[in-house]
Amino acid sequence: MTSARRTRRVLHLSLGVGMACGLAATTATPAAAADPIVKAPTLLTLQLDAPTAYLTFRDNSEPDTAYTMTLTEKDNPGYTKIVRRAPGGIPGTGRVAKRSATGIKPGVAYCATIRATVHYEDNPLNAYKLEDPDTPESNKVCAGPVDASKPQSAPTDLSVGPITGEANPPSGTNRNYWVGYTNKGADAKGVVLEAWATGPMKLRRPPENGTFSGFTCAAAGTSGFRCTGGTVKAGEKGQIPLLIAVTSTGNGTIHASITGSSDTNTADNGASFDFQAIPRVP
Incomplete structure (x- = not known):
């Protein structure tokens, strides 16, 4: 003041x-x-x-x-x-x-x-x-209300989630988790999607470039990736994989976020998934 x-x-x-x-x-x-x-x-x-x-x-x-x-x-x-x-x-x-x-x-x-x-x-x-x-x-x-049958006429609304995969992955194994994303409104360009894990997980490789909504993906840290330049069309729903190795036992969380310059609602731009890695049974 x-x-x-x-x-x-x-x-x-x-x-x-x-x-x-x-x-x-x-x-x-x-x-x-x-x-x-x-x-x-x-x-x-x-x-x-x-x-x-x-x-x-x-x-x-x-x-x-x-x-x-x-x-x-x-x-x-x-x-x-x-x-x-x-x-x-x-x-x-x-x-x-x-x-x-x-x-x-x-x-x-x-x-x-x-x-x-x-x-x-x-x-x-x-x-x-x-x-x-x-x-x-x-x-x-x-x-006016959002018309689900005409998403192109509604404001851009990017959201991320749910994240799906095993809640109790065995240590010493490779596992895939899937990060969902949606756009309820008009086309969104230049979208950025990030996913990362905290806890006993290590990234095996980032998603293949161009395969998922045109994203270009690269590793971010040891347990996540960052995808840029995607185009998520009106009404589009998709999934992008988090390919990880379970390094040990213990608790952790997978996080994801999505952003776009034209997004009118940021309240649903983050998601998480809790897991507990368990010992591998011989």
């Missing part, structure tokens, strides 16, 4: 002290709302994938402590309203962030707005404590 902003807050409090208690109580929130640091977020995108709505927005206030998302049915704005709270903590201002809200109906179009709650620092020199104000609501953005 800059010194100018601290001074501005002290000024608001000083004005409140000079008024009658009742008047101060009724004017504290509007005075706070006029503060330049209490600005509404800018809602950028809304993606519906029932029962969850995903909101991408630009944060314009600081220090934010929470966000409140409001969704209404586009064709019945007075019929139902969904209000959900989400944590704040986005540092600074002007950063793009994502939050999600559950409870939407499948096959229904919604409109959304979002507002932030901003923390006013306590100042021991003032007798009155300002309540943390809410910013005004953001602009409204509307979206």
